[in-house]
Amino acid sequence: MKTDDYPSRTGEPARLIPRQDPVVYAPQGAPPPISQADIDQFEQRGFMVLHKLLPEREVAALEQASAQLRKHLQHEHSQETITEPGSHEVRSIFRIHETSPVFKQLARDKRLAGLARYLLNDDVYIHQSRLNYKPGFCGKEFYWHSDFETWHVEDGMPRMRAVSMSITLTDNIAENGPLMLIPGSHRYFAVCEGITPENHHLASLKKQEYGTPTETCLKTLVEQGGLASTVCEKGSVIVFDCNTIHGSNSNMTPFPRSNVFFVYNALSNQVVTPFCAQPPRPEHLCARQNIEPIPMEISQH
Amino acid sequence: MKTDDYPSRTGEPARLIPRQDPVVYAPQGAPPPISQADIDQFEQRGFMVLHKLLPEREVAALEQASAQLRKHLQHEHSQETITEPGSHEVRSIFRIHETSPVFKQLARDKRLAGLARYLLNDDVYIHQSRLNYKPGFCGKEFYWHSDFETWHVEDGMPRMRAVSMSITLTDNIAENGPLMLIPGSHRYFAVCEGITPENHHLASLKKQEYGTPTETCLKTLVEQGGLASTVCEKGSVIVFDCNTIHGSNSNMTPFPRSNVFFVYNALSNQVVTPFCAQPPRPEHLCARQNIEPIPMEISQH
Numbered sequence: 001m002k003t004d005d006y007p008s009r010t011g012e013p014a015r016l017i018p019r020q021d022p023v024v025y026a027p028q029g030a031p032p033p034i035s036q037a038d039i040d041q042f043e044q045r046g047f048m049v050l051h052k053l054l055p056e057r058e059v060a061a062l063e064q065a066s067a068q069l070r071k072h073l074q075h076e077h078s079q080e081t082i083t084e085p086g087s088h089e090v091r092s093i094f095r096i097h098e099t100s101p102v103f104k105q106l107a108r109d110k111r112l113a114g115l116a117r118y119l120l121n122d123d124v125y126i127h128q129s130r131l132n133y134k135p136g137f138c139g140k141e142f143y144w145h146s147d148f149e150t151w152h153v154e155d156g157m158p159r160m161r162a163v164s165m166s167i168t169l170t171d172n173i174a175e176n177g178p179l180m181l182i183p184g185s186h187r188y189f190a191v192c193e194g195i196t197p198e199n200h201h202l203a204s205l206k207k208q209e210y211g212t213p214t215e216t217c218l219k220t221l222v223e224q225g226g227l228a229s230t231v232c233e234k235g236s237v238i239v240f241d242c243n244t245i246h247g248s249n250s251n252m253t254p255f256p257r258s259n260v261f262f263v264y265n266a267l268s269n270q271v272v273t274p275f276c277a278q279p280p281r282p283e284h285l286c287a288r289q290n291i292e293p294i295p296m297e298i299s300q301h
Numbered sequence: 302m303k304t305d306d307y308p309s310r311t312g313e314p315a316r317l318i319p320r321q322d323p324v325v326y327a328p329q330g331a332p333p334p335i336s337q338a339d340i341d342q343f344e345q346r347g348f349m350v351l352h353k354l355l356p357e358r359e360v361a362a363l364e365q366a367s368a369q370l371r372k373h374l375q376h377e378h379s380q381e382t383i384t385e386p387g388s389h390e391v392r393s394i395f396r397i398h399e400t401s402p403v404f405k406q407l408a409r410d411k412r413l414a415g416l417a418r419y420l421l422n423d424d425v426y427i428h429q430s431r432l433n434y435k436p437g438f439c440g441k442e443f444y445w446h447s448d449f450e451t452w453h454v455e456d457g458m459p460r461m462r463a464v465s466m467s468i469t470l471t472d473n474i475a476e477n478g479p480l481m482l483i484p485g486s487h488r489y490f491a492v493c494e495g496i497t498p499e500n501h502h503l504a505s506l507k508k509q510e511y512g513t514p515t516e517t518c519l520k521t522l523v524e525q526g527g528l529a530s531t532v533c534e535k536g537s538v539i540v541f542d543c544n545t546i547h548g549s550n551s552n553m554t555p556f557p558r559s560n561v562f563f564v565y566n567a568l569s570n571q572v573v574t575p576f577c578a579q580p581p582r583p584e585h586l587c588a589r590q591n592i593e594p595i596p597m598e599i600s601q602h
Contacts, residue, residue: 136516137516137519141551141553143553144553173528174475174530175481175528175530175550177550180476180553180554215437215438215555218438218555219555222554222555227474227476227554229475229476247553249476249478249550249551249552249553250442250550250551251550252442252444252445252481252548252550253481253523253528254516254519254520254523
C-alpha cells in the first residue's frame with residue numbers, strides 16, 4: 001500500500017510534519033507576472049495581497065452580478081447554495097465558474113489564471129469556486145483550518161500544488177471579519193485528530209468540527225509566524241497557498257463582507273480516491289468529472 | 302405616573318431619541334485630573350483610551366490575582382461566576398471589588414475613582430464590578446448594546462450618570478476581539494424592541510437577545526460616527542460612558558483577552574425600582590443594598 005505523505009484524521013496523534021512539496025513551482029529564472037517581491041512573500045509567508053488589482057468599474061460589475069445571484073438563489077433549496085446558520089441570508093454559492101458567465105470569465109482572467117499557472121508551473125483548472133457573502137450584523141466566524149487538509153482527506157487531492165484566490169468585492173476592515181492567516185503555516189502539515197464522519201461536508205460548510213488543527217499546533221505556528229489580517233480595499237486579490245492555515249472572526253458590523261473565491265489546481269494534481277474512508281464529496285465542492293483546463297491567454301486586459 | 306425619559310422594551314417601536322443628560326458633569330473651569338483633550342474626546346465620542354496608565358509591575362500583579370481567582374472559581378457553581386458557553390473556562394467573575402482585596406484597592410484607586418468623581422461631579426460607588434476573561438481559540442462575541450439600557454430597564458438606574466472603566470490585563474490586538482464602540486452613540490438612546498422576560502440576566506450574560514438596538518438604529522449610528530476598535534497595550538484603561546454602544550467580536554486567536562471592569566455610578570443616581578415589570582437583578586449585577594461611597598484620596602500613587 002502506498003504511504004500517505006499527509007496523513008490526517010487517521011487516528012494518529014495531532015502534530016506538525018514538514019511540507020513535502022514546493023510552494024512556488026515556477027522554474028528559477030522564469031519571469032514572474034507580478035513583482036518578484038510579491039512572489040517571494042508568497043513563498044515565505046504562504047500568501048500575498050495584491051491591493052486593488054481590479055479597477056473600480058470591474059468591481060462594481062462583479063458586485064452587481066454577485067448581488068443578483070444571491071437574490072436569485074436565496075430561496076433555492078440546493079446543495080450549491082449555503083445559507084447562514086439561523087437565517088435565509090446566502091453565505092456561499094458554489095460552482096459559479098460554470099453557472100455564471102461573468103464569473104466564468106473572471107476565473108479565466110489572465111491576471112488570476114496566469115498567475116496560478118506561473119506559481120504551479122502547470123496547466124490549471126478550477127478545483128472549486130464560490131461566492132462568499134458574510135452579511136452585516138450576523139456573520140459567523142470560520143475557525144482555523146488548512147484547505148489542503150480537507151481537499152486531501154475528503155477529496156483526494158494528492159499534493160500541495162493548488163493556490164486559492166479571494167477577490168474582495170467589499171472593503172475588508174479590521175472589524176468586519178477579514179481573512180486571517182498564520183504566516184509560515186504552509187510549511188507544515190498539521191495532522192488533525194478524529195475520523196471523518198459520513199457526509200461531513202453538509203455540516204462543515206456551516207461550522208467545521210473535523211479537520212481543524214489542535215490548539216497546541218496552532219499555538220506553535222502562531223509563535224513562529226504570528227498572525228496576519230488581510231485588511232484591504234475592494235478589488236484586491238488575496239492569493240494563498242492551499243495549505244496556509246486561515247480563518248475569520250465574526251462580523252457584527254453593519255458592513256457585509258463579500259468575495260469571490262477560486263481554487264486553481266495543477267492539472268497534474270487532479271484528485272484521486274479520497275484519503276479517508278468516505279465517498280467523494282459532490283462535484284460542486286471538488287471538480288472530479290468536469291476537469292477543464294483554463295486556456296492560456298483567453299482573456300486580455 | 303412619572304414619565305420615563307428613556308423608555309425601552311415597553312412595546313414601543315425601536316428608534317433613536319436624544320440623550321437628556323450631560324456627558325461630563327464637572328463644572329466649567331474645574332481642573333481635570335487628566336488632559337483636557339482626553340476629556341473632550343470622552344465628551345464628543347463617548348469614550349477615551351488612557352494608554353498604559355498602569356505600569357507593568359502593577360499589571361503583572363493584577364494579572365496574577367486574576368488568574369488565581371479564575372483558577373479558584375472554575376468549578377464553583379455560583380451566579381457570580383459565568384463560564385464560557387460549552388466549556389468550563391471562566392468568562393466573568395462578578396463583585397470582585399468586594400470579594401478580592403486586590404481589586405477592592407484598585408476600584409478605589411485615585412486614578413480611576415478620582416476620574417469618575419470628576420466626570421460625574423458627585424461621590425461615586427461601584428454599581429457593578431467584574432473580571433472578564435475571553436479565552437483564546439473559543440472566546441465568543443458580545444453583540445452591540447448600551448449598558449445603560451439594561452441598567453435602566455432591568456436595574457432601575459434613573460439617569461445617564463455612570464461611567465465604565467475597563468482595565469486591560471492583556472494586550473488588545475485587532476484580532477483577539479477588542480472592545481468596539483460606536484463613537485457618538487452615547488448622545489442617543491436607542492429604544493429597544495421586545496419585552497424583558499423573567500430572569501433575563503441568567504441568559505443575557507452569555508448571549509444577549511433583548512436590549513439590543515435594531516439593525517436600523519445601529520446603521521444610522523455607524524453612518525454618523527463610524528466604528529472604533531480599542532487596540533491598546535495591557536495596563537491601559539478604556540473609559541466609556543454608560544450609554545455608549547459597544548460590543549466585541551469573537552476571539553479565535555491563541556491570545557486570551559482579560560480585563561477588569563468597574564462601573565462607577567454617581568451617588569445621587571442610585572438605582573430605584575426597575576423600569577421593566579420584573580424583579581430587580583441580584584446584588585452582584587447591580588449594587589442596591591451595599592452602596593458604599595468610595596472615600597476620596599484613599600489610595601495614593
